[in-house]
Each structure stands twice: as C-alpha cells, then as structure tokens.
Amino acid sequence: MTVTILVVEDEPAIQELIALNLKREGYMTLSALSADNAMQLINNVLPDLVLLDWMLPDTPGIEFARRLRREERTKAIPLIMLTARIDENDKIAGLEAGADDYITKPFSPRELIARIKAVLRRRLPEMSDEVLELGGLRLDPVSHRVHACNDGFSDLAEINLGPTEFRLLHFLMAYKERVHTREQLLDRIWGDHVFIEDRTVDVHIRRLRKILESVGKENLVQTVRGTGYRFSVTPN
Amino acid sequence: MTVTILVVEDEPAIQELIALNLKREGYMTLSALSADNAMQLINNVLPDLVLLDWMLPDTPGIEFARRLRREERTKAIPLIMLTARIDENDKIAGLEAGADDYITKPFSPRELIARIKAVLRRRLPEMSDEVLELGGLRLDPVSHRVHACNDGFSDLAEINLGPTEFRLLHFLMAYKERVHTREQLLDRIWGDHVFIEDRTVDVHIRRLRKILESVGKENLVQTVRGTGYRFSVTPN
DNA sequence: AGTAAACGTTACATTTTTATGACACCCTAT
DNA sequence: ATAGGGTGTCATAAAAATGTAACGTTTACT
The missing domain is CATH 1.10.10.10 (Winged helix-like DNA-binding domain superfamily/Winged helix DNA-binding domain)
Known part of the structure; x- marks a missing residue:
C-alpha cells in the first residue's frame, strides 16, 4: 500500500533531502514549507504520516501538532517530530503534544526510515509492508x-x-x-x-x-x- | 552497465591511487581536484556515483554535497565521503547532507571497493553488474x-x-x-x-x-x- | 411461533483498469 | 537526405472490479 508522508520543513535543502529519501523507499511525499502551507495541503489530501520540523518560521511546530490533534479528521495521523535541540523538555513537550516519536537533527537517512517504519508498524500496521x-x-x-x-x-x-x-x-x-x-x-x-x-x-x-x-x-x-x-x- | 565514478580529491597522489583501484575493478573514472572542477565535469557527464573528499581547497566537501543534492539532475547520485577525521560529528553532518556512506582515511583499496559495491547494491541494484x-x-x-x-x-x-x-x-x-x-x-x-x-x-x-x-x-x-x-x- | 432488524447472496449495470495496435516523431548511421 | 529502429501517445477493445438493489435467511426478542 502506498503511504503518503507530509514533510513540514522550512529549509528547502533538508526538505528535498528528506523527500528524496522517502521516495527512494517507495513513499509518496507532500511538502510544506510552513505550518499554514501544511494546513492547506491537508485540506485536500490527508497524509498517512506527518514529519514535522520543530522550528518553523511562523507557527512553532508544537502549535501545529496541537492543531492536528484537535481536529477530528487529523487527530489520528501518526506524527514524527524533527528537532535540533536535544533538550529533554522539548522531547517531553513534543510527546505531550501528540508526537509518536521524534528525531534529533542531524540524523541519517537510514535512521529516519527506520523510525518511520517503526511508527507505521505501531500505528498503521496495514501500511507497514510486513508479511x-x-x-x-x-x-x-x-x-x-x-x-x-x-x-x-x-x-x-x-x-x-x-x-x-x-x-x-x-x-x-x-x-x-x-x-x-x-x-x-x-x-x-x-x-x-x-x-x-x-x-x-x-x-x-x-x-x-x-x-x-x-x-x-x-x-x-x-x-x-x-x-x-x-x-x-x-x-x- | 558501465558504472562511472567521479573522484573529487585535491591530493594528486591519492587521486591517482583511487582511480587506479577503481579502474582495476572495471569502473570508469572521472577526476576532479576541486569542487568547482567537479561541477564543471558533472555538467558534461553525469556520474553514477561520487567519491568526495571532505577537505577540499575551495569549497568544503559538505557544501559540495549539498549542492549536488539541491539540483534535480544530480540529487539522486549516490555519494560516498572520504574523511580524515574520526570525528563523529563530521560523520553525522555528512550523512545529513545526503551521503550514503563515508570512509575514514587511511583506508585500504579493498575497503573502498567493498563500500562502493555495497552502496551500488543498495542504491542501484540494477547497476551492480551482477548477472x-x-x-x-x-x-x-x-x-x-x-x-x-x-x-x-x-x-x-x-x-x-x-x-x-x-x-x-x-x-x-x-x-x-x-x-x-x-x-x-x-x-x-x-x-x-x-x-x-x-x-x-x-x-x-x-x-x-x-x-x-x-x-x-x-x-x-x-x-x-x-x-x-x-x-x-x-x-x- | 411471530416479527422486525440484521445479515447473506445473487445478479447486473457501470465504471475502472489493462491490453493492444496504430501512428507520428526523433534520433542515428548510412 | 533517408531508412530504420526506438519511443511516447492515443484510440479502442477487452477484462476485471465495483456498487446497488432486490430478495432470501438468520437472529433476537416478544
């Protein structure tokens, strides 16, 4: 089954990099450079998973996460946060806001894929490609x-x-x-x-x-x- | 299928050494002594894999890697970094920039070849020349x-x-x-x-x-x- | 037992998806 | 130029899948 992943990340280079790696794994990707942008996208296509940068220009990532969780249509979507800080508080706040997992930058493509698979296995078993x-x-x-x-x-x-x-x-x-x-x-x-x-x-x-x-x-x-x-x- | 490998390395001796080993394995090689040099080359011939020295005279290796990843035409090219440092941070930064693997100098020709084959197998199985x-x-x-x-x-x-x-x-x-x-x-x-x-x-x-x-x-x-x-x- | 709601089954018209052949365009080597 | 193979697109045929309605059965409850 084709999994669609929305990547919310403001830095184009990293955005591209992530999208590339996801595609290589066979995922479909949607890209948003800001939270607002992401919200618009979600109105049209509902992704199966969201990769969310913690530090966004307009809305902080956590705010976006809360918004996702508040709405009926989106509240069940698995969410992985990308964060540069290794601050324990952020981690806690993120998980509290409903994140399923988080990855601290910098991260390797392999780690990214591994975490995505883990979350999918847990949250959307029918999409995890497991026998x-x-x-x-x-x-x-x-x-x-x-x-x-x-x-x-x-x-x-x-x-x-x-x-x-x-x-x-x-x-x-x-x-x-x-x-x-x-x-x-x-x-x-x-x-x-x-x-x-x-x-x-x-x-x-x-x-x-x-x-x-x-x-x-x-x-x-x-x-x-x-x-x-x-x-x-x-x-x- | 003939695999073409671009070697970006400023020290001629090492450049030669690597090229020699690659040729012996049946790969075609392109040589660049600097990042600018490499960019010019890439404009003409698109290599199937890039071996990139971390420490380049003009542009740092990681900068070149980012440039590679940014452009549509080159962003899918597998990339292996060569680094003298054993600094874990560099390794991570390299992977974040989109490197598929990295090798710390000094390395044996055998290791080099092994890693190249591994990357090709993973990234381009249809290019790995296996019957x-x-x-x-x-x-x-x-x-x-x-x-x-x-x-x-x-x-x-x-x-x-x-x-x-x-x-x-x-x-x-x-x-x-x-x-x-x-x-x-x-x-x-x-x-x-x-x-x-x-x-x-x-x-x-x-x-x-x-x-x-x-x-x-x-x-x-x-x-x-x-x-x-x-x-x-x-x-x- | 009687009855209504829930579920099972079947048939069928439609829509969706693939297969296939034809055709025009573009290189390349003659 | 020109012949020839290789490609992408389109139109149409063929197959398969899908949603619905209609009707038959079972179940739960009185």
Whole structure:
C-alpha cells in the first residue's frame, strides 16, 4: 500500500533531502514549507504520516501538532517530530503534544526510515509492508500475494483477490481479533469520506469469504451481529 | 552497465591511487581536484556515483554535497565521503547532507571497493553488474545481453531487447517478487520527474512481454491489478 | 411461533483498469 | 537526405472490479 508522508520543513535543502529519501523507499511525499502551507495541503489530501520540523518560521511546530490533534479528521495521523535541540523538555513537550516519536537533527537517512517504519508498524500496521501470517494465511504486501498454508506445511495454494478484497483482508489481518464497524472499514479501506453504502461492505466480505472458502479457510472472517466484522483465528 | 565514478580529491597522489583501484575493478573514472572542477565535469557527464573528499581547497566537501543534492539532475547520485577525521560529528553532518556512506582515511583499496559495491547494491541494484538468473532468463548487464535457458540447459536463445525494454527487465529482475507502481517504474527506469504518461509503462511492458513470449517465457512479467507490475517466477 | 432488524447472496449495470495496435516523431548511421 | 529502429501517445477493445438493489435467511426478542 502506498503511504503518503507530509514533510513540514522550512529549509528547502533538508526538505528535498528528506523527500528524496522517502521516495527512494517507495513513499509518496507532500511538502510544506510552513505550518499554514501544511494546513492547506491537508485540506485536500490527508497524509498517512506527518514529519514535522520543530522550528518553523511562523507557527512553532508544537502549535501545529496541537492543531492536528484537535481536529477530528487529523487527530489520528501518526506524527514524527524533527528537532535540533536535544533538550529533554522539548522531547517531553513534543510527546505531550501528540508526537509518536521524534528525531534529533542531524540524523541519517537510514535512521529516519527506520523510525518511520517503526511508527507505521505501531500505528498503521496495514501500511507497514510486513508479511502477515495468521490462521493459515500468509499475506505479503510487498509482492502483493496471499497464500493459504493448509493446516500444516505441505501445499501453499495461491489465493487470487481483487484489489478491494486484498485491502480488506490486509486490514482485517493487521487488526486481527478486533471488531470493525462497516463505517470504520469504509473510512480506512475505501478512504476518507467516500459516499458508499454500508451494505457494500457486506458484499465485499462475501466475496472475500467465498474465495477463502474455496481454499478451505472458513470462519476466519466473522460476523459480529449488531456491530460489524472481525478477523479471528478462534472459530467463533 | 558501465558504472562511472567521479573522484573529487585535491591530493594528486591519492587521486591517482583511487582511480587506479577503481579502474582495476572495471569502473570508469572521472577526476576532479576541486569542487568547482567537479561541477564543471558533472555538467558534461553525469556520474553514477561520487567519491568526495571532505577537505577540499575551495569549497568544503559538505557544501559540495549539498549542492549536488539541491539540483534535480544530480540529487539522486549516490555519494560516498572520504574523511580524515574520526570525528563523529563530521560523520553525522555528512550523512545529513545526503551521503550514503563515508570512509575514514587511511583506508585500504579493498575497503573502498567493498563500500562502493555495497552502496551500488543498495542504491542501484540494477547497476551492480551482477548477472541475474531467474525464471529461465539470464541477464548479463556487462555484455548487455539476455538469454533464455529454455527449461533446462541446452539451447540458450538470445533475446534482443530495445534499450528501454532491457532496463525495464533488468530492474524488474533486480527487484523480483515485488510489485511496482507505474510511477515507481517511471521514476527509477526513466528517471526522476520525467513528464511521461503512466500508460506508457503499459506499452513497454507489452513490448517486453511480446519478446519474452516469442521465446516461450510467459507469465514472468505479471500484472497486479490496481497496483502495477511484478516479475515473479511463480506462475500467478 | 411471530416479527422486525440484521445479515447473506445473487445478479447486473457501470465504471475502472489493462491490453493492444496504430501512428507520428526523433534520433542515428548510412 | 533517408531508412530504420526506438519511443511516447492515443484510440479502442477487452477484462476485471465495483456498487446497488432486490430478495432470501438468520437472529433476537416478544
């Protein structure tokens, strides 16, 4: 899945450098040179993660972070702060303002990438490109493939899913053993504020189940009556 | 593919020594005794990698590194810094400026070569001159040739590819079993920020497939609907 | 048991995404 | 100049995926 990262950094050179390194890793990037700039951008495209320079010209980084956290639409976005100071107070203030992690400048590209991956793994598991193995299924986001390890070891049947079914399964597996309402699924799999019927989720669940049944994997996608759906390893 | 390495080093003796070692490994070398000198050279020939001395007479190495990173044409070039100091701060500053690696003097030719290869492998696997053998194909970047080893050993049919198809296949094979979006392919095969339609990728994929089919190699280049393309040995 | 709400299933029209062939342009070597 | 291969773009065909509505089943509760 393509992760979009917003970089809020006023120094063009560093901005470029960061963007370059992110692209090399396969992330999409959005660039903002100021907090205001960033806010405008966010109105159009909702990024999956924000890299925020602590020291910005107009608004201090922390102020921007607070604003992000205040609004419903943006308050769940993972946030990593970039700071030149090693001041313990700043670190605390940053984390208090809702930062998921922080990096002190100067930092190496490798460290940057490592921290981003760590935050994604924690906050947005469905975007972290990790292979998921659960309930006899093996989903690899990188090669975009799903296999069924039929109760043991021998045959690994390949499972062919359509784009939406793939994302759906990916999401459900990433957040296993949790119920998701149809609305939540629409929001997070289809995207922000799509105008789609709730019942459509049922249909895609059906399609997913059908394919899973065809390789003998039943009861993995479970209905929670009155609420929604859940991926679970225990039968029901 | 011949890798061209630019060596920016003011001391002629070391310059010579490095160039000699690189040549022995089969790299092409460009020499610059100063940053200005290097900039001029780069205007004519774009190197695939830059070896940069930290202490230069006119411009400090780090300044040159920043300049490299700032310009569109040069910002993706892998960069290795040579430094005499063992100061950790320098190391960090260098990495921040976009260096991929650094070597502290004095260093052995072997270490130098090893680091260059490591950086190339990481940054430009499709340039690392390694022969790739996958799915009954044998691609040799050095001789710029592709052969089809038809399911065994006997006949090695030579495959004739156009430049773009060759690079495309090379890239796909270098990153096998991974899905690539059309954008990623454009970025890494055509070059950063080229103004080319996404759909053009389809056409080149088509041309590549056509040629592969003609030697009985089908299903190696696979479509991942909704995402992009993938080179894979397993049928699909 | 009866009933309404929630969920499952199917069919289908539409939209979206890819595949493919044709074509014009641009180099390069003759 | 000119032939020829290589490229990018476009139009159109073909395939696949998607959202909805309609109808069948199950479930919870009276």
